[in-house]
Amino acid sequence: SQQGEEDPQALSIQEGENATMNCSYKTSINNLQWYRQNSGRGLVHLILIRSNEREKHSGRLRVTLDTSKKSSSLLITASRAADTASYFCATDARQYAGGTSYGKLTFGQGTILTVHP
């Protein structure tokens, strides 16, 4: 089952505009990670934010995390046509089995971002 729900499902903007994608999840998490996927290719890791962090920046990316609302957002500023891709949030809810931890990621359905030149 998908823990994360992303909103919107699709986003179409012009180059230079900002893009905001939201992710909600259901259980307590250890961290939340954002990935980008270009047209059926591999997943590229963008940023990891831990449960005790509220905001993180990486270049043109800004991620926020609100654990009380179980939600996160990814902001891409000054978007470029090359940012066109699907963006996924994935939650790492530290889990234990037999006394040892494991860290599967649970992915949302993703947001398809299209940036028009």
Add this chain to the structure above:
Amino acid sequence: DSGVTQTPKHLITATGQRVTLRCSPRSGDLSVYWYQQSLDQGLQFLIQYYNGEERAKGNILERFSAQQFPDLHSELNLSSLELGDSALYFCASSFRTSGDTQYFGPGTRLTVL
């Protein structure tokens, strides 16, 4: 380039057949994860290995199995293939068992005809 390699990139086979997908983790990473991406199910966790031992199972069918070898590379074996097994299969790796960034390989696209 994430440092995770997967072979083959594409695989086309027939129903009932068996295939093996291979993954080499990033240098130094001890955990290997397998995920399946399909149009109807999205990205789903299949199984995790850590330093040669199975650590967790997700939505992995009994027809599927995996192992991690002493050199830490991993193989995912899919048998008695069905049309619905057509998907992108990703391998990811991390240093610890949980809490770390997972770096994904380029994936193997499996088409079952």
